Amino acid sequence: MDKKSKILAAALKLFVEQGFHSTPTSAIAKAAGVANGTLFHYFKTKDELILGLYAxxxxxxxxxxxQGIEEQLSVKAKVKTIWFNSINWSNAEKERHNFKQQFMNSPYASQLVEEEIEEELKFFSTIINEGIEKKILKDIPIDLIYHISHYQMLAIVSYLNLNQHLIEDADFYELAFELYWDNIKRV
Amino acid sequence: MDKKSKILAAALKLFVEQGFHSTPTSAIAKAAGVANGTLFHYFKTKDELILGLYAxxxxxxxxxxxQGIEEQLSVKAKVKTIWFNSINWSNAEKERHNFKQQFMNSPYASQLVEEEIEEELKFFSTIINEGIEKKILKDIPIDLIYHISHYQMLAIVSYLNLNQHLIEDADFYELAFELYWDNIKRV
DNA sequence: ATACTGACTGACTAATCACTCTACAAGAGT
DNA sequence: ACTCTTGTAGAGTGATTAGTCAGTCAGTAT
Structure with a gap:
């Protein structure tokens, strides 16, 4: 692993444990096993490191x-794939997930360009749109569906964190997905 | 307003704007119009101030x-009242809401005693329990319903922040609540 | 009057921080 | 052999920070 990656990995770990501003750059460099100056060779400022890590x-x-989204899949299958992928990612990448949450709820989030925020929504929208047009999904604003979907996934991830024993329980995921699907599908 | 309240108010504003650690205690004291030492007279440490503000x-x-929860109300009416109250509070108290979110997603959250977290859940549980027993709500774990409810409200608050014009739109709230209710009610 | 209390002050300090600077090493191009 | 670039190091610096401390002052009880 090159030094830049080592710095990012160390920063991630420490930021999640201690927060952005109570993690000194010196501690990051030390944890990454590089010199102080090396950190600033790769990232002009600490903020650039934080923003870079988020990106x-x-x-x-x-x-x-x-991953695994194919054009020919049904709307429900596409949505289910995204739903599973999202939750699996958050489960597998707990630190990254926590960092993302901490970042999004901090004043740093407002430093982001609007466009960047929309990237994920753009892809999701295509699928949601298809679902609405085919009268499979409720006819409500796309970004409302997006918000509800996003937060429902966060709810499941948070619930799983408190109930670790369910993480391997396939039945639970089926139940949780059907709960979600019932919420957005047309009745 | 006494000085302690002024300190808390100033801290709230600055923490939301700049984050916990990039807000110096000196800036808080200044914004509150009190001397530096006064802040430490009321709060032994900066952490105590942050924790105190959260509490x-x-x-x-x-x-x-x-507010407005009466024993004789139907389960749906009770849930609706809580739902409305929550969202109204977040809309009206944006700064407090943001602080809460920032705090809950920061490493400070882990400093909380488990009991404290459960306080809100305890009340909600009674109502959910009643709903499950009366076969009005889905028969799934109470804290799963709690998580889904909590995050669905966050979704609406977040959506309203991006669509300010809906804040006064009573129809939107009805729609959003029915969406939520459909999610947890037994079918 | 006297004594006492506790809110309040702001200059001060020891520590810490983000970031700079100079130096050096290894490779690549000429 | 020569520079030029890139990566790396870590001591050093000026600014900033959380927290302290010695003391002022208004109010209250005796």
């Missing part, structure tokens, strides 16, 4: 979430 | 959320 994580999450 | 906000939120 990194978002990219990773997005690519994992879109 | 304050939680108390306020809880009391507002429980």
């Amino acid at each position: 990194d994580i978002k990219k990773d999450s997005l690519s994992k979430i879109l | 304050d906000i939680k108390k306020d939120s809880l009391s507002k959320i429980l």
Whole structure:
């Protein structure tokens, strides 16, 4: 692993444990096993490191979430795939998930360009749109469906964190997905 | 307003704007119009101030959320009241809401005693339990319903923040509540 | 009057922080 | 052999921070 990756990995771990501002750059460098100056060689400022780490994580999450989406799948199958991918990613990448949440709920989030926020929504929208047109999904605003979907997944991830024994329980996922699907499907 | 309240108010504003750790205690004291030492007279450490502010906000939120709950109301009416109260509180107290979110997603959250977290759940549980027993609500774990409810409200609050024009739209609230109710009611 | 209390002050300090600077090493291109 | 670039190091710096401390002052009880 090159030093830049080591710095990012160490930063992720420490930020999640201690928060952005109570994690000194010196501690990150030390944990990464590099010199103080090396950190600033790769990231001009601490903020750039934080923003860079977020961008990194978002990219990773997005690519994992879109895996296995095929055009010919039914709307429900597509939605289910995204739903599973999202929750699996959050379960598998707890630190990254926590960082994302901490970041999104911090004043840093407002430093993001609007466009960046929309990237995930853009993809989801296509599928939701298809569902609405085919009268499979409720005819309500797309970004309302997106918000509800996003937060329902967060709810499941949070619930699973408190009930670790369910993480391997396939039945639970089926139940949770059907709960979600009932919420957005047309009746 | 006494100085302690002024300190809490100033801290709230600055924490939401700049985050916990990039808000110096000196800035809080200045914004509150008190001397530096006064802040430490009321709060032994900065952490105690942050934790104290959270406790304050939680108390306020809880009391507002429980308003108008009467024993003789139907389960649906009770749930609806809580749902409306919660969303109204978040809309009206944006800064407090943001602080709560920032706090809950930060490493500070883990400093909380388990009991404290459960306070809100305890009240909600009684109602959910009644609903399950009367076969009005789905027969799934109470804290799963709680998680789904909590996050669905967050979704609506977040959606309203991006669509301010709906904040006064009574129809929207009815729609959003029915969406939620469909999710948890027995079919 | 006297004594006492506790809110309040703001200059002060020791520690910590983000970031800079100089130096050096290894490789690549000429 | 020569520079030029890139990566790496870590001591150093000026600014900033949380928290302290010695003391002022208004109010209250005796």
